[in-house]
Amino acid sequence: MKNTVLYLAVAFASISCTAQTQNQAQEETASTEEAMDFNVQKTDAEWREQLSAEQYRVLREAGTEYPGTGEYNLHFEEGTYTCAGCGEALFSSDSKFDAHCGWPSFDREIEEGKIIERVDRSHGMMRTEILCGNCGGHLGHVFNDGPTGTGLRYCVNSASLDFESE
């Protein structure tokens, strides 16, 4: 009898654990859908007309530019990096550092809420994709291996960015 109770307890524990995982997955999906409701809404044709081919590939198709080739990779002027899709300010030059990875890297967003994060399971990896919070344009990914106090490394495609010098 004791063994049966123990077995039931274990079985119940694993069921509730499974249920919790499913709930988390549902919440994740829900927040992703919510995040798709951006201020800037344009049709695919409008984006194609506005953006260069490379900007469109990165911002709208979550492409990645070849490392070391981007305009802002080794760019250290003072100013503000804005979204190439909608002009929203995303990063300050104060937060930029050379991560030696071939893409512009920042340790924080310019203001909380400017950037939206989404789980990215593509290419057999589990990464955190970053999107412009205003238009939903793909920027790159954020990693937890940053060398500064924030511990974050926002790895961004130059094609996703414009720059306004101070």
Ligand SMILES: [Zn+2]
């Ligand atoms: Zn944007």
